[in-house]
Amino acid sequence: MSNEIEDLLARMPLRQPAPSMDAKVLRAPHRGRRILWWAAAGGAVGAAAAVLLVAFALFRDDGDRVARDTNPPAPIPETPTVAKTDPAPVRLEQNWSTVAYEGVVAPDDRTPLRRFRRRMFEHVQWIDPARGTRMEMTVPHEEVILIKATAY
Amino acid sequence: MKETLEQVYSDHRQGLYTLALAITRRPERAEDAVQDAFARLWTAGVRLTGDPVPYVFAAVRNAAVDQMRRQNGAARRLESVSIYNGLPTDPAARAVSAEQHRLVREALDELPDAEREAVVMKIYAGLTFDQIARALGQPLQTVASRYRRALERMGRRLKGNGEAAHE
Numbered sequence: 635m636s637n638e639i640e641d642l643l644a645r646m647p648l649r650q651p652a653p654s655m656d657a658k659v660l661r662a663p664h665r666g667r668r669i670l671w672w673a674a675a676g677g678a679v680g681a682a683a684a685v686l687l688v689a690f691a692l693f694r695d696d697g698d699r700v701a702r703d704t705n706p707p708a709p710i711p712e713t714p715t716v717a718k719t720d721p722a723p724v725r726l727e728q729n730w731s732t733v734a735y736e737g738v739v740a741p742d743d744r745t746p747l748r749r750f751r752r753r754m755f756e757h758v759q760w761i762d763p764a765r766g767t768r769m770e771m772t773v774p775h776e777e778v779i780l781i782k783a784t785a786y
Numbered sequence: 787m788k789e790t791l792e793q794v795y796s797d798h799r800q801g802l803y804t805l806a807l808a809i810t811r812r813p814e815r816a817e818d819a820v821q822d823a824f825a826r827l828w829t830a831g832v833r834l835t836g837d838p839v840p841y842v843f844a845a846v847r848n849a850a851v852d853q854m855r856r857q858n859g860a861a862r863r864l865e866s867v868s869i870y871n872g873l874p875t876d877p878a879a880r881a882v883s884a885e886q887h888r889l890v891r892e893a894l895d896e897l898p899d900a901e902r903e904a905v906v907m908k909i910y911a912g913l914t915f916d917q918i919a920r921a922l923g924q925p926l927q928t929v930a931s932r933y934r935r936a937l938e939r940m941g942r943r944l945k946g947n948g949e950a951a952h953e
Contacts, residue, residue, distance in 0.1 A: 636934070636937045636938070636941065638941075639937045639940050639941050639944070640909060640937065642886065642890060642944075643890065643894075643905065643909050643910075643940075644909055646870050646887065646890055646891075647870060647871040647872070648800060648804055648869060648870060648871060648910060649804075649807060649813065649867070649868070649869055649870060649871045650800070650803075650871070651799065651800070651803040651813075651816070651817055651820070652813070652817060654817075655799075655803065655817045655820060655821065656799070658817070658821045659795055659820060659821050659824045660792065660795070765818075765822060765825070766822070766852065766853075766856055767822075767825075
């Protein structure tokens with residue numbers, strides 16, 4: 635009986651995939667490379683934004699006060715639900731940072747320097763609602779900035 | 787890696803699609819599942835050792851299950867499509883009558899998911915029990931008995947309907 639069923643099943647005509655499936659599947663490697671390129675481009679943009687933020691913060695912290703950016707990071711939004719009519723990929727980028735003043739130092743016993751420690755976080759999400767894929771990347775940075783202190 | 791995946795796709799295109807369709811029950815979802823699976827395999831850069839076929843079937847099955855999870859209940863009920871096409875056109879397959887065609891389709895659709903997957907992978911994808919077991923992450927004996935149970939269940943269903951039709 636099992637053999638009869640197997641024979642019967644084997645004779646059943648199967649629904650065929652659309653020819654376009656081949657193109658989609660075999661195009662997949664290029665899509666992967668695009669994602670990597672996109673990630674690299676996003677990283678470069680994030681790094682540039684971080685440099686601008688540092689420069690902005692340093693120009694603002696002119697006095698000896700403690701400069702501390704205590705703004706909490708903005709909440710990471712939920713994955714947006716995109717309407718079926720708009721399946722375009724979405725890129726969400728968030729950067730936040732803290733700047734802490736760590737006092738005056740004199741590394742070589744000659745020039746007093748004000749030391750700042752800046753911590754930056756870049757968080758990038760790529761969401762493709764059409765494919766249901768989501769990629770996240772968080773890149774932490776830390777840097778110490780020394781600025782010549784004004785002598786009175 | 788790329789050549790290996792292309793070869794597996796070329797050899798098992800129909801089987802992969804049929805498995806995805808048996809799970810999603812919608813042609814466009816099935817194609818998306820196959821595409822998703824290969825996109826993931828390509829971008830993951832996994833180094834395949836041994837037989838790649840079970841690994842690829844497992845990836846397509848997972849992608850199809852993901853596709854199903856994304857559908858809401860109404861969408862699932864809306865367009866349930868069989869893995870079978872209309873009546874056969876080639877002479878060898880014309881032996882399947884319209885009534886048999888309907889009964890087989892219904893019998894397969896009524897199987898539990900795990901049994902239906904085993905039947906599709908064995909008969910329509912041409913995998914061995916060993917390959918199916920590795921694709922599903924199940925012991926070989928479990929897969930073999932699942933397949934046997936599915937055929938028995940279908941046999942009873944077809945026999946019952948056949949007798950009912952003659953009465």
